[in-house]
Amino acid sequence: MNNNNSNNIDIIFTTLNSRFSHSSLSLRYLFANLKELKNSAKILEFVINSQTQTIVEEILAYKPKIVCIATYIWNATDVAEIVKYIKLISPNTIVALGGPEISHLPHRVNFEKADYFMFGEGEISVYNLCQNVLGGVRPKDKIIQAKPVEFDKIALPYDYYTDFDIKNRHIYIESSRGCPFTCEFCLSSIDSSMRYLPIDVFLAEIDKLWNRGARSYKFIDRTFNLKISYAKAILEYFLVKDEDYFLHFEVIPDNFPDELRELLKQFKAGSLQLEVGIQTLNLEVAKEINRNLRIQKIKENLAFLDNETKAHVHIDLIVGLPSETIESFSSNLDLLYSLSSGEIQIGILKKLSGTTLNRHDEIHGMVYNPNPPYDILQNNLIQFELMQDMKRFARFWDIVYNSGNFVKTSKLLFKNGKVFDNFFSFSKWLYKRSESTFKISLDRVAEYLFEYLSKDYDEELLVKTILDDVMLIEGRKIPPFLKKYKKYEKDFIQIEQSRANKRQVLRKESDEE
Known part of the structure; x- marks a missing residue:
């Protein structure tokens, strides 16, 4: 976020995102509202399942006085480990945790080594904490409860997406906060009031991002x-x-x-x-x-x-x-x-x-x-056994249906409109057959679908349907298990010729331009 020498960094804002392509909007909000403390702060972002000791090494290399960590359901366990290591290695470093996994009691992960828990929206409360700690005044209460901020009064975070973020990551933005609905399973229902930024202010922020090249x-x-x-x-x-x-x-x-x-x-x-x-x-x-x-x-x-x-x-x-x-x-x-x-x-x-x-x-x-x-x-x-079946059902549903890799083949699977019943049977069979729900290659899924559907459909229809699905994406190769069906070799050749012709047309159009 700045070019300061690491020795000048008093405040680290950090989190572990669920993927590299994600970016943390909350950290940028905190940074944007640091006022005079910005020059002594830095944002560090990591990805879950990274080595926690390596993360701690990178954080402590700046010798920060305060480390603030945004904590969510997907990174809570990693955060607890990071807090433990920071306090073991650098006990005088103040660690403050915030985010949805912190703001509500009881904590179901052990965060007791942290110095402060920041409840609620942190744009103002985190600045106050940092100002106090750096000024030599440590709040007595471990829990710091913040009121909802005036959304149109706080500093906005969008200038603090880097050029690297804009080129490589999703840019997260918000025009409103709150949700008027009260669905009990959802954390958004806790804040039932709706707060909007003035539309001209928000569009001006989008415009700045657009002009910097943001497209996602x-x-x-x-x-x-x-x-x-x-x-x-x-x-x-x-x-x-x-x-x-x-x-x-x-x-x-x-x-x-x-x-x-x-x-x-x-x-x-x-x-x-x-x-x-x-x-x-x-x-x-x-x-x-x-x-x-x-x-x-x-x-x-x-x-x-x-x-x-x-x-x-x-x-x-x-x-x-x-x-x-x-x-x-x-x-x-x-x-x-x-x-x-x-x-x-x-x-x-x-x-x-x-x-x-x-x-x-x-x-x-x-x-x-x-x-x-x-x-x-x-x-x-x-009951537990059926719930386990449903968790595997959800995973296989992603692999087969939501992936979009088997659009035509799925229709064969969902015959007679019995989507759930047919996919549940397939899911049970697939788990028994593969003994796994992860790291199943596209070719292997195609082969399993062929094997399972063979009891209801003839060979020619299955070969052509699966081939159409798998080869829809440019660059894919014919699944090895299909190559043994020599009688359909002409279909394989037609696909390769069709692709070659398409490439020739595109190349010709490009040359003409």
Whole structure:
């Protein structure tokens, strides 16, 4: 964030992102609001599953007086290790933890070695802590509770994305904070008030990022299409751009008026991804968790997104909600598949600290993993063995369906509209056959699909269907197991010739330009 010599760095802001392509918006907010202390601070970002001792080595190389770590469900265990090492090696270094995994008690990971826990939005409270500590005054209370900030009064973080970030990482941005809904499984429901930046201020920030070359934006607003005038202004900003870009929004499924639809229809393929939170389509289950559902509106809007836009739609569905049977989940999945060709993300219920899900524990026999990610182990309707089956189902669903690698083959798998039942049977068979849910190559998945579907379909159809799927992407090679089917060699040759012809056309067009 600056060019200071390491000896001048008093404050380190750090976290472990879940992927290298991710960047931390929260750290940049903290840095942006450090006022006169900015020149003595630095942001360091790491990735989960890195060597924690190496991370500590890099942090302590700056000899900081204060280390502030953003803590989340995906990095909580690593953070606890890092805190332990920092306090062993440099006991006088003050360690303050913040973020969603810290802001709610009880802590389910042992963070006791940390000096301070920063609850809530930290833009002001972290600055005050750093100012006090560097001034020789250490707060007595270990827990520092912050009030929600005035969103339009704090300094914005976007200038502190580096050129490297803009070139290599997703740029996270937000135009609003809060969520008006009260879904019990979600931390966003804790902050029910909506706070917006003035739209001209926000668009000016986007414009600066755009002019620096940013083309991949992930909006973290929980309800992007709640305030239609705001959503329209943002979409209109990007629609006039000639260059390629990628936008990700989280949207509520029942609020797509005509004026918003007209804008969404104008985005070209590959430029827009919409994350649609469904979670359940069972009205009784939704009522149980304080989630409002307008089923008819949801159906209409999913059909609109599927048939009239080129947006990539990502739909969330949860396994293990209180009072939801496996039969109810099955109906949800079958219906969603019939409504949308988009990605259906099957998530396993997690009990996050700060939510009110625990009120269901005794009534519904909810048993959760005590360690991150706090996923459900069983309840009175889905016992442990079946829940394990469903976790494998979710993993295989990602590999086969959500990956987009087997679009045509999946349709063979989902015959008669029985999406859940057929995929559940396949998932059980696949786990027994592969004895794994990870590190299964594309060729191996294709071979397993061929083997499994051979009982219902003839050889020629399977060879051609799987070949069409696998070879859709330029650069892939014919799976080795298919090469033994010599009688279809002409199909292999046709694919190679088609690719060669396509390359020749592209090369010719390029030469003519």
